[in-house]
Amino acid sequence: MAQRAMGYRRLGQDGPQVSAICLGTMTFGQQNDEAESHAQLDRAFERGINFIDTAEMYPVPTRAETSGATERIVGSWLARQPREKVVLATKAAGPARSLGWIRGGPLALDRDNLRAAVEACLKRLRTDYIDLYQLHWPERNQPMFGQWQYEPEKERDCTPIRTQLEALAELVAEGKVRHVGLSNEHPWGVMEFVRLAREHGLPRVVSTQNAYSLLNRVYEYGLAETCHREQVGLLAYSPLAFGLLSGKYLKDTGASGRITLFEGFGQRYSKPNVAPAVQAYAELAAAHGLTPTQLALAFTYRRWCVASTIIGATSLAQLDQNLDAWDVDVTPELAAAIDAIHLRYTNPAP
Known part of the structure; x- marks a missing residue:
């Protein structure tokens, strides 16, 4: 199969031009040391990727001892690159998760917290600016990370979205942040960010980073x-569903991966219909002469609604497999078969 040239797409109305595949880094500093991480970054850029995604709380599973290690590793690699050729994305952790080692909470996505987060990120990343600065999850009450119901009784005080945008606007004006984005958002949140930006002349979000895969x-x-309609690009994360869609756990439930290495990790993938759905997609892949990994990644790579797909790996061999899936086409016949399985096992891991 001939190697297809990497595609590039613009995020939002005026965001950066990014590769259709983004290298995720959440294994850096936990499952991969600095040398291994740099090798992955080098390989990705050799293959046409210009887009890196990280976060202040990485690596995962997050803990005080390793918090910020991923950004430091990315920063030591970035220091020897032509900065203008790299589109660098990172994320600010919000409240609603137990991360007491990050800014004492973190307590809010307000002006003081966002400024402190950006300043620390810039230092770890060894750069003067961040191309895409994302809010890792909403501060307000909403279902996320495997939760599937909105529960109004859990409402709590939170920083108004306009206030969050105003804080981000200061950072954009100072040149520390070039574009802003969201992550783990829902339709109401995206519309509020877009509406308030339009009404008050504040930065317009160019993307939202959400889970998206055959299972979700x-x-x-x-x-x-x-x-x-609002020109907000999707950055699809977990396209292999923590490795489940690679098929590696079908015959070996103890296969090495985050699901087996870290107890209680990836709870959204423990739901009842996940295993039969994975089996069905693996059988479909085999029927079309593909590996399960190729099928799962080709699905996200080719979906009209995906601006860029975030992939992650723990080895160069695994990274190459993920990148090679860019060459796979999804025929109308294959797309129809995927949809048939989706209708049988609808979103087993929301």
Whole structure:
């Protein structure tokens, strides 16, 4: 199979031009040391990737001892690159998760917290600016990370979205941040960020980073229309569903990966219909002469609603497999078969 040239897409109305595949880094500093991480970054850029995604709380599973290590590793690599050729994305942790070692909470996505987060990120990343600065998850009450119901009784005080945008606007004006984005958002949140930016002359979000895979197509239900009409790009994360869609756990439930290495990790993938759905997609892949990995990644790479797919790996061999899937086409016949399985096992891991 001939190697297809990497594609590039613009995020939002005026965001950066990014490769259709983004290298995720959440294993750096936990499952991969600095040398291994740099090798992955080098390989990705050799293959046409210009887009890196990280976060202040990485690596995962997050803990005080390693917090910030991923950004430091990316920073030591970035220091020897032509900065203008790299589109660097990172994320600010918000409240609602137990991360007491990050800014004492973190307590809010307010002006003081966002400024402190950006300043620390810039120092770890050894750069003067961040191309895409994302809010890792909403501060407000909403279901996320495997939760599937909105529960109004859990409402709490939170920083107004306009206040969050105003804080980000200061950082953009100072040149520390070039573009802003969201992560783990829902349609209401995207619309509020877009509306308030338009009404008050504040930075317009160019992207939202949400889980999207054969096992989780919830994005298509409300966010796909919202983001298409408002020109907000989807950065699809977990396209292999923590490795489940590679098929490696089908015959070996103890196969090495985050699911087996870290107890209680990836709870959204422990739901009842996940295993039969993975089996069905693996059988479909085999029937079309593909590996399960090729099928799962080709699906996200070719979906009209995906601006860039975030991949992650723990070895160069694994990274190469993920990158090689860029060459796979999804025929109308294959797309119809994928949809048939989706209708049988609809979003087993929301």
